[in-house]
Amino acid sequence: MIPWVQLDSARTPDGAQELRLKRRGSEFSIMLGTNELMNSRLSGSEEALAKLSCGRIASHRQPRILIGGLGMGFTLRAALTELGNDAGIVVAELVPAVVAWARGPMAEIFGGCLNDPRVTIQEADVGQLIRSQPAAWDAILLDVDNGPEGIVHKSNDALYSLQGLSAARAALKPGGVLAVWSQGPDSGFSRRLKQADFTVEEVNTRANGRRGARHVIWIATRT
Template sequence: MIPWVQLDTAKTPDGGQELRLKRRGAEFSIMLGSNELMNSRLSGSEEALASLTCQRIAGRSQPKILIGGLGMGFTLRAALAELGADAGIVVAELVPAVVAWARGPMAAVFGGCLDDPRVIVRESDVGQLMRSEAAAWDAILLDVDNGPEGIVHKANDALYSLAGLNSARAALKPGGVLAVWSQGPDSGFTRRLKQAGFAVEEVKVRANGKRGARHVVWVAINGLRPAAASAKL
């Protein structure tokens, strides 16, 4: 069997933990300690995050999409395949090394999608981008950390708090979509989405086609009633 080779490391945003990029033949893995955060062979649920969203905004003219978390580019590539030439996608990635890996050792995995004219990559906090402009986005896709209970960067938890969900809703256009990837279910998060004024669908998806672990994608539609009052992040 081909052994794993460690290619690079990077600190998490708080500096307290280390991400490791590993390769075995054509397969890549990003690890945090003993936890595998993502693997280039397992793309199904990340692709579903994009496809479920794009189905719900189909027909919109010049849609603007914000993706939180670059990962291995599976969500971005799936969104590009679904959206037309008039779309614009901003990808927010908090760890600069992840962007460097995408343009370097994992360039074949990304297949040139970062050079698509519809794409802008911002090395910044997706929460800050959400709060910077009201009613700006047709869809916001969050594939940040492990979902509502983060393990990489505890500050990510604020995205999934009631305050964070209110910020996301304020950043969406009427009828816009907030889609959230998670490694597993979280009934508390579903309740917070509803409390923030979203119409919510919880979809279970496989990590890889009909096989692999079951992950969860929440598809939340920006409704019309006022969002629940909450302190700012």
């Protein structure tokens, strides 16, 4: 068996933990301690995050999309496939090393999508972008952690609080969609979405098509 090789590492924004980029043959993995945050072989649920969201705003002209978390680019690439040439996508990534990995050792996985004229990459806190631009987005897609309970960066919790969800709703255009990826279910988060005055749909999906771990995507619509 081909062994894993660590290519690089980076501290999380609070400096408390370490992200590690590893490679085994053509397979990549990003680890946080003993937790695997993402793997290049498992893209199904991240792609579903984009497909479900873009499907809900298919009638919107010149849609603006905000993606929180670059990761391995699965959500970004799926969104580019779903959206027309009039769309604009901003990807907010808080860890500069993740952007460097996308342009460096993982460039083959990204397939040039970072150079698509519809795409803007901002090394920024997605929460700050949400709070600074009211009624600006047709869809906000959040995949910044393992779900509504942040493990990579505790400040991510603020995104999923009632106050954070209310800010996301204010940042959406009427009919806009907030979509959130999670490693598993969270009934408390579903309640908070409804308290923030969203219409909520909870979708179960797989990490890899019809196989792999079960993940959850919330589709919350500003009606």
